[in-house]
Amino acid sequence: MAKFNTLEGKVVVVAGGGKNLGALVSKDYANEGSKVVVHYHSSSSEEEARQTVASIGDNGGEAVLFQGDLTSATKVKELFDFAVSQYGNIDIAVNTVGKVLRKPIVETSEEEYDSMQKINAKSAYFFIKEAAKHMNDNGKIITIVTALLAAYTDGYSTYAGEKASVEHYTRAASAELMSRGISVNNIAPGPMDTPFFYPEETDERVAFHKSQALHNQLTQIEDIAPLVKFLTTDGWWINGQTIFANGGYTTR
Numbered sequence: 001m002a003k004f005n006t007l008e009g010k011v012v013v014v015a016g017g018g019k020n021l022g023a024l025v026s027k028d029y030a031n032e033g034s035k036v037v038v039h040y041h042s043s044s045s046e047e048e049a050r051q052t053v054a055s056i057g058d059n060g061g062e063a064v065l066f067q068g069d070l071t072s073a074t075k076v077k078e079l080f081d082f083a084v085s086q087y088g089n090i091d092i093a094v095n096t097v098g099k100v101l102r103k104p105i106v107e108t109s110e111e112e113y114d115s116m117q118k119i120n121a122k123s124a125y126f127f128i129k130e131a132a133k134h135m136n137d138n139g140k141i142i143t144i145v146t147a148l149l150a151a152y153t154d155g156y157s158t159y160a161g162e163k164a165s166v167e168h169y170t171r172a173a174s175a176e177l178m179s180r181g182i183s184v185n186n187i188a189p190g191p192m193d194t195p196f197f198y199p200e201e202t203d204e205r206v207a208f209h210k211s212q213a214l215h216n217q218l219t220q221i222e223d224i225a226p227l228v229k230f231l232t233t234d235g236w237w238i239n240g241q242t243i244f245a246n247g248g249y250t251t252r
Helices: 020-031 043-058 073-087 110-133 157-176 203-211 221-231
Strands: 011-015 035-040 062-067 090-095 135-144 183-189 242-245
Touching (some): 011 073, 020 043, 020 062, 020 090, 043 062, 073 090, 110 157, 157 183
Parallel strands (some): 011 035, 011 090, 183 242
């Protein structure tokens, strides 16, 4: 059986693990006794990432920091090489990296398209690749995508469009890695109540997003982090799937 009955001693890499959902995921695994590699992107998020690692240490956990732009395949490889150098082969890899852009297609520049493709699709592809190459058999790979994959809406062509690529990467990887017992899945939250969400939205659209889900609220990071952990323990039999966890915001 490939179920992790305990997370004690497991090695976990969390991309974007220094803040928001990533920080909560990092702390949750550390609280279970896992050794966590907390990735952050740049100096703008360094302080939050350091606070996350410090909090883990204060609670008796074990974590290390890694900084890098994961739109570079070389940097993704360096992240996993670093994880192995610190703790040995990894068991769990969680990718929370993403960027939202809300803009009509006719107003989207080539530079904006290229940036969204690199952040939301390319980085996810090479994260899955390097996770698999550095992972113990029976490991778990999880990517955070978006509930907009099931939406009929304007404005999010580059965000939802590039995250859609990750569904295909996930299906392919889950089939290719099945002989090693490695599961590969996505989680598709609704709009999350974090600083990641608000810059692209008006007050009216925020109210609309809230109105589409249970209890008239946005998805909370506390709604998603337990599902991440579930996929590495009792949910081990789930494989090659995108799980929509959004209070009914979108469905398939």
